[in-house]
Amino acid sequence: MPSRAPTATTSNPAPPRGPLSLAARAAIATGFVLAGFLGLVGLTLSQANQSRALSALQERLQNFALAYITDTGISRYGKLLPPDTSPDPNFLRPGSGLYAVSVGDNSYRWGSPSAIGRDFSFMKILAPGEKEFVGPVDTHMGRLYYYSYGVALDDEVDRKSARLTVMVAQTEDQLEGDNAVYRRSLVVWLSILGVMLIVLQFLLLRWSLTPLRKVASDMTRVERGDSEHLDSQYPLELTGLTERINVFIDNEREQRTRYRHTLADLAHSLKTPLAVIRSQLESAAADDPLRRSGVLDQVRRMDDLVAYQLSRAATSGRQTFAIAVPIAGHAEDLVQSLEKVYAAKNVLCEFDIDESAVFYGEQGDLLELMGNLLENAFKWADHRVLLVVKAQATTARQRPGLWLSVEDDGPGIAADKIEKVLQRGVRGDERVQGHGIGLSIVQDIVHAYQGELLVDRSAELGGARFSVTLTPT
Known part of the structure; x- marks a missing residue:
């Protein structure tokens, strides 16, 4: 195929991005809604779990306190006797984070082995029947939750009575550790659920938008x-x-x-x-x-x-709904007719036509376009004419473009006379028969189809070359 004439190129800004597709809009909207919904669900479940864990902690500390109260005795002299059992092994392990302390009448003070060396000066003495659950509070042992219970112990035999306040405390780390495990598990499962819902939504969108894609495909x-x-x-x-x-x-x-x-x-x-x-x-x-x-x-x-x-x-011009017109057969018919008309010149016309090349428009416009270009080439050629037709690459949803070139081995057209030759009624040589409107008609047809007409010199034959470019639509 002959090489095309070089043309100047200019750098154009990138075209603005088109609007999002319906599927993309739905996917983005669904993604935001799903993210917000799952976030609220996660936050609600996390807060509910934290409240449940806090209630469970209060109940647990209360049970420990009641166990120590039950195990604390009173002597016949009204003195409090320390408990001799422990409701949980952690009370026996120093620094375990679970502490028990009791304070009563007659300077009574007792602490579990885990509370040895710990400062519980913040502990308050409660009246009998008074209960208190506090936390978290900042201490030198860290942040603590504690439950305090005030009681009055009576010795039914000796009719002795003594007041006692029991406090059971636990560090915040244990509670927060359980909550962190729950939150991590919650995030993992909600993420898996979110991915599953997104995939399901994607499949539903594809199924729901199938009719629209079918309409677009049929329109193409x-x-x-x-x-x-x-x-x-x-x-x-x-x-x-x-x-x-x-x-x-x-x-x-x-x-x-x-x-x-x-x-x-x-x-x-x-x-x-x-x-x-x-x-x-x-x-x-x-x-x-x-x-x-x-x-x-x-x-x-x-x-x-x-x-x-x-x-x-x-001239019909570019049509939205046009039937593809094959080019090869019409080109052969035109050339056969012109070879008879110009038989005295013994002109040989060569072809280089893509089998896939078609013209989207009226057949009459194609015949007028090729006929005028070929007739002009036959008029001015010495012995050779070359017709080249190539289909231009396109996307799946576009109609392919077309590149058509007619060259001859005649004298050619000077660069300063090209614009004048394309004007209506102007002939390149007054001695050559014709009305001088053929090339202007070609130019009008090309413009009607939003194409481009380029006139230059043929690199292969040496004469004029007329190149028509119709872009994909």
């Missing part, structure tokens, strides 16, 4: 010309939309057809009278007043103008 098939309508079965909520889209497609095609038929009728109505007038004037004598007054020239200009404007107006 219609735009690429593989189908005429949206013909799948859709849910009830989408049926009204798809039916109206089908009506819109039919109306657009019908309007284009009616428009082109009207232009064809207009062309026939105008060109026939002009052809009769022109024929009569050309067959008139040279000294006929009408010929001498320039009427024949004006009729010729009117004929050329009508041909150009009708050809320009009949």
